[in-house]
Amino acid sequence: MINGNPIVQMRKVSKRFGKIQALDKVDLEIKRGEIIGLLGANGAGKSTLLRCIIGLYLAEEGECVTFETDAGELSPKELGRIGYVHQEGELLGWMTTKQLIRYVSAYYENWNHELEEQYIEDFDISLKDRVGSLSPGQRQKLAILLAIGFEPELLILDEPASALDPIARGQFLDLLLEIIQDENRTIIISSHILSDVEKVIDHTLIMRKGSVLRDCSFDSLREEFVRFTLTCLDGPLPTELPFENVISCQKSEGRAVMTVQNYSQEMLEAEAKALNCEIEIRPLSLEEIYKIVAS
Amino acid sequence: MLLEIDHHSGVPIYRQVIRQIRQQIMTDGLKHEEQLETVRDLAARLKVNPMTISKAYSFLEAEGLVERRRGVGLFVAKVKKGQRDRIRAELLDSIVDKVAIMAIQLGVSEDEAIESLKRHYEEYNSRNRR
Numbered sequence: 001m002i003n004g005n006p007i008v009q010m011r012k013v014s015k016r017f018g019k020i021q022a023l024d025k026v027d028l029e030i031k032r033g034e035i036i037g038l039l040g041a042n043g044a045g046k047s048t049l050l051r052c053i054i055g056l057y058l059a060e061e062g063e064c065v066t067f068e069t070d071a072g073e074l075s076p077k078e079l080g081r082i083g084y085v086h087q088e089g090e091l092l093g094w095m096t097t098k099q100l101i102r103y104v105s106a107y108y109e110n111w112n113h114e115l116e117e118q119y120i121e122d123f124d125i126s127l128k129d130r131v132g133s134l135s136p137g138q139r140q141k142l143a144i145l146l147a148i149g150f151e152p153e154l155l156i157l158d159e160p161a162s163a164l165d166p167i168a169r170g171q172f173l174d175l176l177l178e179i180i181q182d183e184n185r186t187i188i189i190s191s192h193i194l195s196d197v198e199k200v201i202d203h204t205l206i207m208r209k210g211s212v213l214r215d216c217s218f219d220s221l222r223e224e225f226v227r228f229t230l231t232c233l234d235g236p237l238p239t240e241l242p243f244e245n246v247i248s249c250q251k252s253e254g255r256a257v258m259t260v261q262n263y264s265q266e267m268l269e270a271e272a273k274a275l276n277c278e279i280e281i282r283p284l285s286l287e288e289i290y291k292i293v294a295s
Numbered sequence: 296m297l298l299e300i301d302h303h304s305g306v307p308i309y310r311q312v313i314r315q316i317r318q319q320i321m322t323d324g325l326k327h328e329e330q331l332e333t334v335r336d337l338a339a340r341l342k343v344n345p346m347t348i349s350k351a352y353s354f355l356e357a358e359g360l361v362e363r364r365r366g367v368g369l370f371v372a373k374v375k376k377g378q379r380d381r382i383r384a385e386l387l388d389s390i391v392d393k394v395a396i397m398a399i400q401l402g403v404s405e406d407e408a409i410e411s412l413k414r415h416y417e418e419y420n421s422r423n424r425r
């Protein structure tokens with residue numbers, strides 16, 4: 001069943017730590033079934049935002065409603081529908097991996113043991129090691145298992161893949177795509193490794209200095225910016241090129257490399273034809289888009 | 296339904312899906328009345344978000360290339376002749392356009408370019424007839 005109500009709803013949420021305005025009147029709505037990429041520089045407010053959603057931090061102003069409950073009042077029942085992987089990944093170091101998995105899974109009636117076994121095999125998790133002696137990457141893998149084992153409806157991943165090696169990262173992204181095949185589930189993932197998240201996300205949230213700069217579907221963000229090379233078929237290009245919303249432009253005699261906003265491929269091709277130019281169009285990567293939006 | 300998704304090309308995945316299915320319908324790789332894979336199955340197989348696939352399918356439906364049968368699924372529609380011609384011209388034009396530009400840039404004459412196209416066309420065509 002797909003419920004039309006948003007899972008998370010923030011209205012004018014502000015949060016301050018001393019002099020730092022970590023969140024500044026953030027409005028936000030998160031719908032079911034999305035994989036949301038939360039992007040932003042260090043200190044942009046990503047982790048604060050995520051923690052407000054699950055009531056770890058309380059908003060000083062405004063309101064944050066998660067699962068139709070004020071985030072500060074979430075009961076164990078609602079919290080049991082949320083999986084959270086912490087940036088620092090604090091786990092109980094004195095237990096062995098196996099003990100910790102048993103300990104955590106005991107809290108959830110709906111713990112999926114089959115998924116657990118599969119994960120342990122796929123991600124090569126050693127059960128006998130003490131959690132405290134694990135490498136950062138292994139610890140992160142374990143933290144992810146503990147967050148997905150009960151198949152939460154809302155999975156919040158704060159920099160989950162930063163310590164994973166490229167192969168484990170690839171497996172991890174595949175895992176997210178498997179999870180999202182169940183349309184009732186939602187994932188929010190904050191990450192610096194943009195080339196990774198761009199494979200899986202369908203919605204983008206870009207933050208800077210406590211504000212949300214962009215909140216839109218990844219497809220529309222992708223189609224908003226485009227880079228192209230114009231090569232004139234006879235002689236030099238005109239000095240004035242007829243493009244608006246130019247983000248960057250490099251020109252030499254008969255060629256120009258430009259990045260523009262809000263042009264469709266068809267529009268660019270028509271312009272190029274009118275200029276008697278060849279055009280080579282290239283979509284931008286998420287990293288390039290991010291640099292434009294966040295700068 | 297054989298589709299190949301490039302996650303790194305920067306082209307939105309729904310567009311890749313639309314383009315490939317459209318091309319398969321136009322070249323009879325997918326035949327009239329053939330059923331499309333369900334959103335769920337295709338999404339799972341391609342490892343993409345189901346919403347991406349349903350978005351692509353709705354575009355194809357709006358274009359009239361596929362039709363929804365309530366409770367059954369999506370099927371390749373009968374494409375009207377006018378539309379078929381239009382899409383066919385679009386697909387071909389986009390490539391011929393590049394050929395024309397390349398020929399001009401290389402200083403190849405119109406006759407030479409046409410000659411070259413003919414040669415290639417006949418080469419493939421005779422192979423197909425065999």
